Amino acid sequence: MEKETKQFTVSVYTENNIGLLNRISAIFQRRHINIESINSSVSEIESVSRWTLVVNLSEEQMKKIIGQIDKQVEVIKAYYHTEEEIIYQESCIFKMRSDLLFDERQIQNIIKDSNARIVTVNRDFFVIEKSGRKEEIEMLQRELSVFGIMQFTRSGRISVSKDEMKISKMLETFNH
Amino acid sequence: MQTKTIQNTQKAVQKTERISGSEAVVRCLLAEGVDILYGYPGGAIMPIYDELYKYQDKIHHVLTRHEQGATHSAQGYARISGKVGVAMATSGPGATNLITGIADAQIDSTPMVCITGQVASHLLGSDAFQETDIVGISTPVTKWNHQITKASEIPEVLAKAFYIAKSGRPGPVLIDITKDAQFEEFDFSYKKCTGVRSYKPVPETDPNSLKAAAELINNAKKPLVVWGQGIILSEAEEAFKAFIEKAGIPSAWTILGVSAIPTEHPLNVGMLGMHGNYAPNVLTNECDVLIAIGMRFDDRVTGNLDKYAKQAKVIHFEIDPAEVDKNVKTDVAILGDAKASLESILPLINKNSHPDWHQKFKDLYAIEYEKVIKHDLHPTKEGLTMGEVLHQINLESKGEAAIVSDVGQHQMIACRYAKFNQTKSNITSGGLGTMGFGLPAAIGAKMAAPERQVVSISGDGGYQMTIQELGTIFQQKTAVKIVVLNNDFLGMVRQWQQLFFDKRYASTEMTNPDFVAIAKGYYINARRVTKREELAEAVKEMMQSKEAYFLEVCVEKEGNVFPMVPSGASVSDIRLS
16 A cells, blocks of 8 residues: 655755766665655755755655665765755746736736746746745746746755754764 | 775875886785786786786786676686685776676675776766766666776775675675876775775674564574575574574575575574575465575565565574565564574574474475475486586585586575585575676685586576686686586576566577587597487586596477476475476
């Protein structure tokens, strides 16, 4: 019987090595689990990368996958969190026709009400940027789509946990 | 990209010497104690082979006849010696031909370092001649891999490769070296790797888990130990014996665990799983405490997980935290090295014996003997059985031989019936089930332990998958004994077709060549046996031969391997016929 699935945010602290994306994504791929979003960046610790992945699966699967990620040589530590355990943001940008700014006064209200901002305006198009939770971005997208969106893109989720991750303490014990 | 990890492999303090990357590779191998390696040359790895020519008095390179043979030989070498096996190949097809052996080593936790040549770094990604993304291809089946594009990376990366391959739960590592890095000169020095920041090979053992496990064991009325290769990999054989003897626990094995204690040990109750022994399979579902040590609850061992040992409290001794609760939910997990954990728990365990519980194993063994074993080992009907061949080998070897089996019916028969007095004596492809493994693995095993009898046992199908390695045996004068149990079928598939596909023998019958003529073509002594009365003498002749020897035994065409847990069934539903 299928176990109940929910959304988890995975945080992985790693060495900054070529090829690690392949290793980590393969862990999900071979279990037929789609990665909803993925982000890799520097972390609070020098020379340590931090990956943030969003996946939908059962908690039982999640625990097993964390174990598989953790055992990769270049992974320092992997964690998983429920939505309640983290604070997260996503970013998105919309490219729209410039004439809409003048012809559709409602657009300016939408931008203002959604706490988005205009990044640039030129003769042909203007660009809106918005950071926030997934639902806020989806709402903005819905509202703007009636006017026609030329291009839209959204970043992967980035998050911090409400609880301490104690990664620095762990690294002290790892150092030889 | 340079990493902290590599920096942690200790900076060299010795004086440096300006040498080429290819010479550095050979010097690194020497520093790691490598005196034998298996491989196949080609364009992208020629600079390293050129250096090997210079160092041939120190490192013996074995030219296998296929790169797959090189990896399996390196595996056989590693499995019998406990050391890291080394295989080498050129780029492109040379590298991809290593993949089967690498995958096999990964799933069977075999320490192996594979070195591949790669096109020059300026050609990477250009679909150059014999270029493949071997790092990408091998990622899912290696413990670690890395591509070197600068000669100066070679010492630190190779040191790290050997450390990762051997430490913790062992596994294969692949290092890909571009041709320009092999030619480039740099200031060489070497220091062995002793640690990697992000990699903790052995997890800490929680003393509370030891206490909790000891309490369960001391209060158990019907305990059962299931042990795997982890005992052998951590060299915990003595600690393991002391543990089961003090606690008086019947103990059963997975096919990679066998030989950790002698076959005839009174607490050894046989093999687990699909073609394992009747008693340990049935009684897995009766025991009150199941103590798994260095094994990973493979599906071939557990059968249907929904019906596996549901009544038992489960204790799992395991070095790899990802294996805990992966397949079977445990009540107490003891993370750590098996040897250290067993030594730590021993003082906490009460001296015990479980005579009534032991009697149940004996009673079920008697049933299995009557219905299966007697007919396998001492048949009276026409047609040679695979079991009686093993019986003859046992008589001649007296349990001292290393048995290297391929994959199929003969493998199950070999694992069920071969007798072992020494550890690291059963070498087979467990997790991947790689047909073609046996013959080349036997070459590596014999080279690692030339003083031992090494008997390769194959079926007619698997044997032909790497039959070309007879050339390696001939060239290297490797005195391996080769037995082919020929039933003119892909026997295990045919057995399944008989039992589960209405005897529709789709593409499993083989028209075989003259195996004896082929062996003789490679100048290997060879003999064919078709009658029971010839068998004992032929096996004796083979075992007494000082050179390589090929023995083909024509066995009954449609013999089956029983007992059998049908796929998807519970282990206690094991069939005897």
